[in-house]
Amino acid sequence: MELTTVKEALAIILNNAEDFGIEEVDFLKSMGRVLKENIVADRDFPPFNRVSMDGIAFSSEAFNSGQRTFKIEGVQAAGSEQMTLQNKQHCIEAMTGAVLPNGCDVVIQYELVTIENGEATVHLDNVKFFQNIHKKGLDRGANEVLIQKNTLITSAEIGVLATVGKYKVKVAKQPKVMIVSTGNELVEVNENPAAHQIRRSNVFTLISILEKLHIKAETAHILDDKHVLQTKIEGFLNTYDVFIFSGAVSKGKFDFIPEVLDNLGVKKLFHKVKQRPGKPFWFGKKANKTVFAFPGNPVSTFVSCLKYFTPWYQKSMGVTFENSQQAILSEDFFFKPGLTYFLQVKLAQQNGKLIATPVTGKGSGDLVNLVDADAFIELPADKANFSKGEVFPVISYR
Amino acid sequence: MELTTVKEALAIILNNAEDFGIEEVDFLKSMGRVLKENIVADRDFPPFNRVSMDGIAFSSEAFNSGQRTFKIEGVQAAGSEQMTLQNKQHCIEAMTGAVLPNGCDVVIQYELVTIENGEATVHLDNVKFFQNIHKKGLDRGANEVLIQKNTLITSAEIGVLATVGKYKVKVAKQPKVMIVSTGNELVEVNENPAAHQIRRSNVFTLISILEKLHIKAETAHILDDKHVLQTKIEGFLNTYDVFIFSGAVSKGKFDFIPEVLDNLGVKKLFHKVKQRPGKPFWFGKKANKTVFAFPGNPVSTFVSCLKYFTPWYQKSMGVTFENSQQAILSEDFFFKPGLTYFLQVKLAQQNGKLIATPVTGKGSGDLVNLVDADAFIELPADKANFSKGEVFPVISYR
Structure with missing residues (x-):
C-alpha cells in the first residue's frame, strides 16, 4: 500500500476543517480566541484634540504676533470638561490626556516655560500649529475597522476592545475535544506501575498542548477490549466534536481503533503517513466529527498533534494557517529511510537567524x-x- | 537631571528581583510555571526491554543457527506480565509496548514475516541482536535527573512529570500583583464616555500580558486625588507584592504617584528613562514590595511592561532571562532624539531569518x-x- 505523504495528509486534514459557530464572551476572557466580528471605532481616536504634554495651552496667533508671556486663566485637567480661553492673550495650564481648551492651538511643555506670579513665559522663538496636540481622529476615524474579523486576540487587541467599549465580544466557539488513551500497559499518574506497566502520559501532553490553544479537553482511558472500545467511543461520538486517540492504530493484535472506528461509521481518509515518527497515523470523519488517531509512542503523538491538529484547529477557527517558521540547520544530518523526518532540535537565535541543532534521541x-x-x-x-x-520548516513547542 | 539609560534601568530592576517562595501544585496545573525541584527518573527508561514493533520475538541464536520458521507459543501483549519462551526454537508474538519475553532477543515486524498454521516464517538473511527492542534504561537510568530545577514547564515537561508519577510538583509561587490605573478621564469599559473622557484600557492590556505569564493580577482604579491615592495604596502595600501603575508619573499637576509613593516610604530607584515611548517611567522598592509606575499612554505602558516587568518576573521566578531574540531591519529608519526608541514593527520569516518592518504609528x-x-x-x-x-533586539508580543 502506498503511504500518504505528509503534504497530502495535511491537505486532507485542512480540507476537513469544521466551523463550530460563534459565541459571545467577556472581552477579558477572549485572550487566545479568534475574533468573529469586525471591531469598529465607536468614535474618533483620539475622540478630542488631546493634550500630549503637561504644559500650557495658548493661541498661536498671540504667540506669532510676538507675545511670550501669558496670564494663566486656569487648569485643564484630564477628565474635565473642555474649558474655553476667555482672553486670547491668556493661557491655560493643560495636562496630558486633557481636552485641548477651546481657543488654544498650541501646547508647550513645562520644561520650556517659566511660571511666576500667575504668568507663564515661553522660552521659544517658534511654535508649531497644534504642537503637542494629538489631533482628534488622527489615529482612526469613527466607524473605521480597528480589528478585522478572524484575528487571533492577544494583549494588543484586548486594549482596543476595552477602549471601544466591547465588553462582550464574538469569538469562534471551541470544539469539544475528547482525548482517548488505550493500552492495558497504562496506569494512572498517581499509581505505582508494575514491572510491565507504565504511567499514562500522552493524554496529559495533549491536554497541555490544547490548553495553550485555550481548549479545555476531556480525557478517557479505555482498555484494549474491542467491545468496550466500541461502546465507549459510540457514546463519545454523540457528545464530542473532535477525537484524539493515542495508540492502537498499528499492526498489533490489540490495535482495534481502525476497526472499531470503521464499525462506528467513521470514514477513514487515510491510514499511515510517510513520516517518522508517527507513521501509523489514522485520520477520519463521520459527518462533522473529526478523528485524529495518532500512534501511541509519546514523540509520535506529540509531533503529530502539533503538525496536524493545530493547523486543523486554526483553520476551523477561521485564522489562516501560516506556519511559516523556518530554521537553519547547524550541522550536516543524514536520514535515509525515504520518509519525512521530524528531527528534534534545539533552537538558538544568532543575528536575526534561527539556528536548529539536532538533539539526537534514542528513538x-x-x-x-x-x-x-x-x-x-x-x-x-x-x-x-x-x-x-x-x-527547513520548524515546529516549535516552547 | 541625567536620565537613566534603558540598560541601567533594566540592570536596577533585575537587581531587585524577589523570591516569592515555592508551592506545590497538581502537575496538570503547572503549565507555564517554573519548576522548583529536580525531576528524577523513578526507574529506568524504558523500565523494561520494550518491544518497539508489532511482530514476533525469538532467539537470535536459533536464527543464526539457520532456523527461519518458528512455532508460535503465544502472544505477549502490552500491559501483560513478561512471558517466557518455553522452547528456544519457538517464538512469541509480541506487541509494541510489551515487555520482551524472556528467552527472546530479537523482534521482527509482521511486515517481514509470514504466519501460517501457527508457525511464523521470517524472510530475512540476517537479524541484529536486540533488533526492534528498546533496551531497558537506554533513554535514561533510574535516579537520573530528567528535568532540571528552574525549568519553565511546557507540554514536553508535562509528559515527563506524568511518566515519573509526579502528580504534585513544586513550582515558584506567583507574586500577588495589583495593577492600578489613575486618571479622572477614565470610565469603565461598559460605560459611555462623555466627550472629554475615555475608557480604561491599559489595565486590561496589562492583565492580559500577565495572564500569559499565568499570573492572575487584580486591578483598581483611583481618581486623581492625592489623599485618596495615598490611603488606597497604603492599604494595597499590606496585601500585594508587586504594583504596576499606569499614569500620573510625569510633570502634570495631578501626577501624584511619585510624591505619594515617597510619602509611603517606597524608595525611588529611578525616575525617567532615556527612551521613547515611556520616558517618565518610575521604579521603586519598599522592603520586598516592588513598584513599576509606567506612564499612562497605552503604548508606553505596553512596551514598558514587556521590556521591564517580564524579565523582572522571570528572574524572580528563577529562570534565566534570555531575551536573545533579534530581528533584521527591512528598511532604513531615522530617529534623532538621542533616546532608545522602541519601534513598532511587523515581523516576517524569510529563509530562517526574522525580518522587522517598521509600522509607523501616530505617536x-x-x-x-x-x-x-x-x-x-x-x-x-x-x-x-x-x-x-x-x-536589533526584538520584543515580540504575539
Whole structure:
C-alpha cells in the first residue's frame, strides 16, 4: 500500500476543517480566541484634540504676533470638561490626556516655560500649529475597522476592545475535544506501575498542548477490549466534536481503533503517513466529527498533534494557517529511510537567524528527549543528506 | 537631571528581583510555571526491554543457527506480565509496548514475516541482536535527573512529570500583583464616555500580558486625588507584592504617584528613562514590595511592561532571562532624539531569518497601531540612522 505523504495528509486534514459557530464572551476572557466580528471605532481616536504634554495651552496667533508671556486663566485637567480661553492673550495650564481648551492651538511643555506670579513665559522663538496636540481622529476615524474579523486576540487587541467599549465580544466557539488513551500497559499518574506497566502520559501532553490553544479537553482511558472500545467511543461520538486517540492504530493484535472506528461509521481518509515518527497515523470523519488517531509512542503523538491538529484547529477557527517558521540547520544530518523526518532540535537565535541543532534521541519512544529539545524540523522524504546551512520548516513547542 | 539609560534601568530592576517562595501544585496545573525541584527518573527508561514493533520475538541464536520458521507459543501483549519462551526454537508474538519475553532477543515486524498454521516464517538473511527492542534504561537510568530545577514547564515537561508519577510538583509561587490605573478621564469599559473622557484600557492590556505569564493580577482604579491615592495604596502595600501603575508619573499637576509613593516610604530607584515611548517611567522598592509606575499612554505602558516587568518576573521566578531574540531591519529608519526608541514593527520569516518592518504609528498614544504590529525593536540611543539589514533586539508580543 502506498503511504500518504505528509503534504497530502495535511491537505486532507485542512480540507476537513469544521466551523463550530460563534459565541459571545467577556472581552477579558477572549485572550487566545479568534475574533468573529469586525471591531469598529465607536468614535474618533483620539475622540478630542488631546493634550500630549503637561504644559500650557495658548493661541498661536498671540504667540506669532510676538507675545511670550501669558496670564494663566486656569487648569485643564484630564477628565474635565473642555474649558474655553476667555482672553486670547491668556493661557491655560493643560495636562496630558486633557481636552485641548477651546481657543488654544498650541501646547508647550513645562520644561520650556517659566511660571511666576500667575504668568507663564515661553522660552521659544517658534511654535508649531497644534504642537503637542494629538489631533482628534488622527489615529482612526469613527466607524473605521480597528480589528478585522478572524484575528487571533492577544494583549494588543484586548486594549482596543476595552477602549471601544466591547465588553462582550464574538469569538469562534471551541470544539469539544475528547482525548482517548488505550493500552492495558497504562496506569494512572498517581499509581505505582508494575514491572510491565507504565504511567499514562500522552493524554496529559495533549491536554497541555490544547490548553495553550485555550481548549479545555476531556480525557478517557479505555482498555484494549474491542467491545468496550466500541461502546465507549459510540457514546463519545454523540457528545464530542473532535477525537484524539493515542495508540492502537498499528499492526498489533490489540490495535482495534481502525476497526472499531470503521464499525462506528467513521470514514477513514487515510491510514499511515510517510513520516517518522508517527507513521501509523489514522485520520477520519463521520459527518462533522473529526478523528485524529495518532500512534501511541509519546514523540509520535506529540509531533503529530502539533503538525496536524493545530493547523486543523486554526483553520476551523477561521485564522489562516501560516506556519511559516523556518530554521537553519547547524550541522550536516543524514536520514535515509525515504520518509519525512521530524528531527528534534534545539533552537538558538544568532543575528536575526534561527539556528536548529539536532538533539539526537534514542528513538521515537524517548519522551524525555523532548525536554532537551525545543522544536522539530521537518526534513523532506526525497532526500537523505541534509547540509549545514540549509533551511527547513520548524515546529516549535516552547 | 541625567536620565537613566534603558540598560541601567533594566540592570536596577533585575537587581531587585524577589523570591516569592515555592508551592506545590497538581502537575496538570503547572503549565507555564517554573519548576522548583529536580525531576528524577523513578526507574529506568524504558523500565523494561520494550518491544518497539508489532511482530514476533525469538532467539537470535536459533536464527543464526539457520532456523527461519518458528512455532508460535503465544502472544505477549502490552500491559501483560513478561512471558517466557518455553522452547528456544519457538517464538512469541509480541506487541509494541510489551515487555520482551524472556528467552527472546530479537523482534521482527509482521511486515517481514509470514504466519501460517501457527508457525511464523521470517524472510530475512540476517537479524541484529536486540533488533526492534528498546533496551531497558537506554533513554535514561533510574535516579537520573530528567528535568532540571528552574525549568519553565511546557507540554514536553508535562509528559515527563506524568511518566515519573509526579502528580504534585513544586513550582515558584506567583507574586500577588495589583495593577492600578489613575486618571479622572477614565470610565469603565461598559460605560459611555462623555466627550472629554475615555475608557480604561491599559489595565486590561496589562492583565492580559500577565495572564500569559499565568499570573492572575487584580486591578483598581483611583481618581486623581492625592489623599485618596495615598490611603488606597497604603492599604494595597499590606496585601500585594508587586504594583504596576499606569499614569500620573510625569510633570502634570495631578501626577501624584511619585510624591505619594515617597510619602509611603517606597524608595525611588529611578525616575525617567532615556527612551521613547515611556520616558517618565518610575521604579521603586519598599522592603520586598516592588513598584513599576509606567506612564499612562497605552503604548508606553505596553512596551514598558514587556521590556521591564517580564524579565523582572522571570528572574524572580528563577529562570534565566534570555531575551536573545533579534530581528533584521527591512528598511532604513531615522530617529534623532538621542533616546532608545522602541519601534513598532511587523515581523516576517524569510529563509530562517526574522525580518522587522517598521509600522509607523501616530505617536505613542496610538493604541490601535499595536494591533497592526507584532513587536518592538529596540533602537539604541547613540545612533540616529538605522540601516536596512542591521540587527536589533526584538520584543515580540504575539
